[in-house]
Amino acid sequence: MSNHALLLDRGNLKRRNRVNRAVEVVSTVAALLAVAVLLIVVGSVVSKGIGALSIHFLTTPAGLFGDTSGGISNAIAGTAIIVGLAALMAIPVGLLVAIFTSEFASDRVAHPVRFVLDLLNGVPTIVTGIFVYGLIVVPQKHQSGYAGAVALAIVMLPIVARTAQEVLALVPGTLKEAAYALGIARWRTLLRVTLPTAAGGLLTGALLAVARVAGETAPLILVCSIFGQGVLTEPSEALSSIPVFIFQSSESPSPEAHTQAWAAALILIAFVLVLNVVARAFYSRSRKRMGA
Amino acid sequence: MDSSHSIPSQAMTEPNPESQARAPQRGPAIAIAGSGAPRPLKKNRDVGNVRLKNLDAYYGANHAVRGVSLDFDAGLVTAIIGPSGCGKSTMVRCINRMHEEISSARASGQVLLDGLDLYDKAIDIVAVRRTVGMVFQKPNPFPTMSVIDNVTAGLRLTGASRGELEDRGRDALVGAGLWDEVKDRLKSPGASLSGGQQQRLCIARALAVEPEVLLMDEPCSALDPVATLKIEELIGELKQRVTVVIVTHNMQQAARVADSTVFMLSGELVEVGPTDKIFTNPDDDRTEQYVTGKFG
Numbered sequence A: 001m002s003n004h005a006l007l008l009d010r011g012n013l014k015r016r017n018r019v020n021r022a023v024e025v026v027s028t029v030a031a032l033l034a035v036a037v038l039l040i041v042v043g044s045v046v047s048k049g050i051g052a053l054s055i056h057f058l059t060t061p062a063g064l065f066g067d068t069s070g071g072i073s074n075a076i077a078g079t080a081i082i083v084g085l086a087a088l089m090a091i092p093v094g095l096l097v098a099i100f101t102s103e104f105a106s107d108r109v110a111h112p113v114r115f116v117l118d119l120l121n122g123v124p125t126i127v128t129g130i131f132v133y134g135l136i137v138v139p140q141k142h143q144s145g146y147a148g149a150v151a152l153a154i155v156m157l158p159i160v161a162r163t164a165q166e167v168l169a170l171v172p173g174t175l176k177e178a179a180y181a182l183g184i185a186r187w188r189t190l191l192r193v194t195l196p197t198a199a200g201g202l203l204t205g206a207l208l209a210v211a212r213v214a215g216e217t218a219p220l221i222l223v224c225s226i227f228g229q230g231v232l233t234e235p236s237e238a239l240s241s242i243p244v245f246i247f248q249s250s251e252s253p254s255p256e257a258h259t260q261a262w263a264a265a266l267i268l269i270a271f272v273l274v275l276n277v278v279a280r281a282f283y284s285r286s287r288k289r290m291g292a
Numbered sequence B: 001m002d003s004s005h006s007i008p009s010q011a012m013t014e015p016n017p018e019s020q021a022r023a024p025q026r027g028p029a030i031a032i033a034g035s036g037a038p039r040p041l042k043k044n045r046d047v048g049n050v051r052l053k054n055l056d057a058y059y060g061a062n063h064a065v066r067g068v069s070l071d072f073d074a075g076l077v078t079a080i081i082g083p084s085g086c087g088k089s090t091m092v093r094c095i096n097r098m099h100e101e102i103s104s105a106r107a108s109g110q111v112l113l114d115g116l117d118l119y120d121k122a123i124d125i126v127a128v129r130r131t132v133g134m135v136f137q138k139p140n141p142f143p144t145m146s147v148i149d150n151v152t153a154g155l156r157l158t159g160a161s162r163g164e165l166e167d168r169g170r171d172a173l174v175g176a177g178l179w180d181e182v183k184d185r186l187k188s189p190g191a192s193l194s195g196g197q198q199q200r201l202c203i204a205r206a207l208a209v210e211p212e213v214l215l216m217d218e219p220c221s222a223l224d225p226v227a228t229l230k231i232e233e234l235i236g237e238l239k240q241r242v243t244v245v246i247v248t249h250n251m252q253q254a255a256r257v258a259d260s261t262v263f264m265l266s267g268e269l270v271e272v273g274p275t276d277k278i279f280t281n282p283d284d285d286r287t288e289q290y291v292t293g294k295f296g
Helices: A002-007 A012-052 A055-059 A073-104 A107-122 A125-140 A145-170 A173-181 A186-214 A218-223 A242-251 A255-291 B017-022 B088-095 B125-131 B147-151 B165-175 B195-208 B225-238 B251-257 B275-280 B285-291
Strands: B050-059 B062-072 B077-081 B105-113 B132-135 B213-217 B243-247 B260-265 B268-274
Touching: A012 A255, A055 A073, A055 A255, A073 A107, A073 A145, A073 A186, A073 A242, A107 A145, A125 A145, A125 A218, A145 A186, A145 A218, A173 A186, A173 B195, A186 A255, A218 A242, A242 A255, B050 B088, B062 B088, B062 B105, B062 B268, B077 B088, B077 B225, B077 B251, B088 B105, B088 B213, B088 B243, B125 B132, B132 B195, B147 B165, B147 B195, B165 B195, B195 B213, B195 B225, B225 B243, B225 B251, B251 B275, B260 B275, B260 B285, B268 B275, B268 B285, B275 B285
Parallel strands: B077 B243, B077 B260, B132 B213, B213 B243
Antiparallel strands: B050 B062, B050 B105, B260 B268
């Protein structure tokens, strides 16, 4: 009978409950704060930029320096071309690197490669910009969209490779075993079993990498920021781009230019958010498939 | 205690010239597919005999299978029983050379299929796996493929012609006892079937490439009793087509399905014999202790 005395509350219960509640409240506030930051950023971009947003804005190239009657059609075209070229370079290479480390390399080789990719991922983009400046712009004596694309590709490569590696590692080994046990050759298993199973996740990695570099400013300022008039689409010349437009417009003394910068930022954020949502949707579909 | 027992074994190091005249000759290393000939109802006993000679298997320094010599006779079901870690799965994986897929693994000794050593340097390892099929413990249909694509995966991805795919797929599904249940949803994803159906799908997939031998590594351990029973019935029919080797930790299952049973312990072959004998009157004490549940 006296053992049950241990079950009785000795005054700790109220204090423990108060501490539990306090921690719960504090962590909820922190989460709300994080969400609030995003909402504030998006909200201010929308409210400050909506004034300059119009069909005219989206379909007219920028005017001469100081002339704010134009729009960002050349910047949109430039970003599309530069990011598109960068993706064409980085996505296949990143995918192949991931295939190498997960399918063919021994652990001894795979680990250093992964480590190097992580280091590359951590290189500040302005350093990448300086590197490409010295490598391409200086010998050619002019800036170009290609130089911009190379710089962005270097930033994209580790993102694509690392997400692809993670996704390929998630493909159950039992699937590959099943294929080998049927007498299916290694490369065919890779092509027709492993890659299709991982496809959703691979696409996610590619989309997230694109979303990330679409807004990279520092390298483009160094290698692709002095461009001509009108909608230029020749990558061997310097092209306009949305991040550079935002930067240059924000340096202008004119308030209309500032509003245009906010509007361009709105376009950029909308693009990045949409890509992120689409990428996550593909990823969860792919996870469901592999869990099945 | 002679450790290479076998029940009526036809010594198979030389093909019997009489049997060559009687039955269509099918070499073990090349699957002669889609000949269109009706499948014989009784298994041709000259094809699909497996003989292990002094098989050793290692994972790095770990000696998992120790000098096993054993026969698996065509047209029969042989069960391999033994406690966890005794090397039964490893031994079976040596028969279709899946063991070497693991990076630190190696094997030595001979695995003879109708007299041909599958470990010979001239042998194409990929062709071995088309002749010796395997079904795994956890059903593993390809998630990106439909039911019919799963069944024909082994045919499609090894270069068979498109025309015969549907027929052979249906044939395999019938052989796996799954046709009636899936004939109306051949295009639905392979992973949409129940666990037991998925496992029969994997069996159909393995059968579609027309192997001589089917290795089953604890095929029912992830399934419910009803699904297990269906597969056990299926095994009884399968032995008309293929030599079946089934690894199981379930002794009652071995007693139900197997003609011949092998008991392994710590990588060694302890005893092999007709199932009845192993379970009622084994020669070795260790076998007796295991089957009566004293350990394992």
